[in-house]
Amino acid sequence: MTEQTLSLESLKKEINDLKDKVQKVPENKDQLAIIVFSGDMDKVMASLIIATGAAAMGTEVTLFFTFWGTSVLKKDAPQKKEKLLLQKMFGWMMPKGPKKLPLSKMNFCGAGPKMMNVLMKKYNTASISELIEVAEESEIQFYICQMSMDLMGIKKEEIQPIKNLSYCGVAKFLEISDGGKTLFI
Amino acid sequence: MCELDCIGISCPMPIVCINKEMKVMNQGDTLVVKADDPAFKMDVEAWVNKTGNTLLSMKQEENIITAKIEKVL
Numbered sequence: 001m002t003e004q005t006l007s008l009e010s011l012k013k014e015i016n017d018l019k020d021k022v023q024k025v026p027e028n029k030d031q032l033a034i035i036v037f038s039g040d041m042d043k044v045m046a047s048l049i050i051a052t053g054a055a056a057m058g059t060e061v062t063l064f065f066t067f068w069g070t071s072v073l074k075k076d077a078p079q080k081k082e083k084l085l086l087q088k089m090f091g092w093m094m095p096k097g098p099k100k101l102p103l104s105k106m107n108f109c110g111a112g113p114k115m116m117n118v119l120m121k122k123y124n125t126a127s128i129s130e131l132i133e134v135a136e137e138s139e140i141q142f143y144i145c146q147m148s149m150d151l152m153g154i155k156k157e158e159i160q161p162i163k164n165l166s167y168c169g170v171a172k173f174l175e176i177s178d179g180g181k182t183l184f185i
Numbered sequence: 186m187c188e189l190d191c192i193g194i195s196c197p198m199p200i201v202c203i204n205k206e207m208k209v210m211n212q213g214d215t216l217v218v219k220a221d222d223p224a225f226k227m228d229v230e231a232w233v234n235k236t237g238n239t240l241l242s243m244k245q246e247e248n249i250i251t252a253k254i255e256k257v258l
Contacts, residue, residue: 053200056201124194125195
């Protein structure tokens, strides 16, 4: 009899301990964060298609643009004058906005993306600019890495006006993506 | 009953459009979607499963897929 009560008590204690532990486990959030690292047309398209698709499935989506990905959001306009020479050189060499991105394979000095655009028109596939608009409508949060902006010498005035766009650092991104899924593209 | 024409548009636009349309519909309403993207069949199934709505029927005539979805939530 004593043995039984003992085991019952220890069981109860164990159950309570487990309950405490379960409560401490962070809940899996229905959330997706995509790190848009690449500035290649094909990879950016993949990022935006996954992002807009996920948003349509009810997932909270965040896009974090860093390094080469920052040129996706640039305006197609001459660059600002007040920059260091090296920053200006980056500005000349980097694509100016979503319509000027190269392909990661078979770029053929810019002929590749043109051929891709012909096919996209034929199959009525949304372009990068259209996908960005859909992303804005779908309440997707846009973040741009402040450090990449400084390194590439991109000024805030050179970035397209986008709804829900902010500039942040790695800590903010980690806080946003915590507990959800993360993709690096 | 609402109708949505997704013929001629490809991934991810059909589900983006469905999601947009369903937002303005009332609970219990039905949406009839027509699409010709071959991936649409699996996508719409996945969409209703994820969002908790009901797929009432789906049929294919030649390359046109017609899906009937009920708004549950």
